[in-house]
Amino acid sequence: MTRTQGKRSAVEPQGENILTVDNLDVEYPLKGFRRKPFRALTDINIHIKPGETLGLVGESGSGKTTLGRAILGLAPISKGTVVFEGNDITQADRKQRRSLGRDLQVVFQDPYTSLNPSLEIGDILAEPLGVQGQSPEAARKRVRELLDQVGLPSDAINRLPREFSGGQRQRIAIARALALSPKLIVCDEPVSALDLSTQAVVLDLFLQIQKDTGVSYLFVSHDLDVVRHISHRVAVMYHGEIVEQGTAEQITRDPQHPYTQRLLLASPVPDPDRQAKRRDERHALLEVQRLEEASTLPVS
Ligand SMILES: Nc1ncnc2c1ncn2[C@@H]1O[C@H](COP(=O)(O)OP(=O)(O)OP(=O)(O)O)[C@@H](O)[C@H]1O
Numbered sequence: 001m002t003r004t005q006g007k008r009s010a011v012e013p014q015g016e017n018i019l020t021v022d023n024l025d026v027e028y029p030l031k032g033f034r035r036k037p038f039r040a041l042t043d044i045n046i047h048i049k050p051g052e053t054l055g056l057v058g059e060s061g062s063g064k065t066t067l068g069r070a071i072l073g074l075a076p077i078s079k080g081t082v083v084f085e086g087n088d089i090t091q092a093d094r095k096q097r098r099s100l101g102r103d104l105q106v107v108f109q110d111p112y113t114s115l116n117p118s119l120e121i122g123d124i125l126a127e128p129l130g131v132q133g134q135s136p137e138a139a140r141k142r143v144r145e146l147l148d149q150v151g152l153p154s155d156a157i158n159r160l161p162r163e164f165s166g167g168q169r170q171r172i173a174i175a176r177a178l179a180l181s182p183k184l185i186v187c188d189e190p191v192s193a194l195d196l197s198t199q200a201v202v203l204d205l206f207l208q209i210q211k212d213t214g215v216s217y218l219f220v221s222h223d224l225d226v227v228r229h230i231s232h233r234v235a236v237m238y239h240g241e242i243v244e245q246g247t248a249e250q251i252t253r254d255p256q257h258p259y260t261q262r263l264l265l266a267s268p269v270p271d272p273d274r275q276a277k278r279r280d281e282r283h284a285l286l287e288v289q290r291l292e293e294a295s296t297l298p299v300s
Pocket residue numbers: 028029038040058059060061062063064065066067222
């Protein structure tokens with residue numbers, strides 16, 4: 001393991017699927033006379049169990065974001081089913097979607113644009129709690145818990161997003177996604193905008209939160225190294241199709257599809273000695289990063 005200090009458990013999650021996507025097609029309508037819709041996804045089949053991370057890797061334009069959006073009910077599905085906690089979201093009405101929305105959250109790539117710049121952190125985190133009818137006192141208590149869970153001090157409550165670094169903002173975005181204790185979080189390139197050492201810290205946080213809460217992740221990234229580190233299983237997307245699925249180890253040791261083989265060539269697994277040395281270097285870097293983050297946090 002090269003990226004983080006956290007360890008992914010070797011035990012595979014068991015039980016009923018929390019999410020099952022079957023034979024899914026997504027077609028975007030295109031403007032213009034007689035233009036056929038653009039098929040962005042073809043015959044997608046994936047599933048995720050409670051407490052499991054499915055990593056979704058693929059090149060730009062392969063359809064990763066579209067699949068995440070389809071699961072969130074935000075993409076034009078032309079065929080197939082998306083069953084979340086036993087409910088087919090393609091058939092759900094607005095009221096059912098709202099209640100499903102509680103258990104299904106998202107963390108986006110860009111921590112600079114995903115937070116409302118004019119709201120204080122306390123209000124950003126309390127917003128979903130208020131919508132669900134929590135009293136201001138209960139919401140305030142939950143906001144403090146959330147900040148603690150993502151490793152930010154409680155005085156962050158009265159600060160604005162611009163007062164935080166990229167890594168700290170992504171922690172705030174993760175806290176917001178966790179507010180309603182979701183069962184599944186769609187993580188759409190959540191570390192791509194961060195530098196390498198901050199990526200490692202945030203990946204550790206995702207692992208720790210999963211250990212503590214049992215939440216499942218669909219973890220989207222173009223970076224195979226990130227995906228195979230954080231995921232129990234990996235699905236490889238290519239031109240709108242899933243061309244290969246397996247455990248991170250299977251995909252790494254015995255890639256079947258030429259695209260996966262190319263991805264691996266671009267991201268080789270280092271030999272054990274080099275790996276250990278890089279891990280030590282990484283740990284030292286992480287410690288420096290943590291100290292720096294702590295010292296740049298605003299003090300009230
Ligand atoms: N709203 C839309 N209307 C038409 N085509 C779209 C729309 N959104 C995405 N597409 C097309 O669907 C395909 C898949 O896009 P998508 O954003 O899902 O890929 P991606 O793998 O997430 O790429 P990236 O890593 O660059 O974000 C692309 O060809 C894209 O141009």
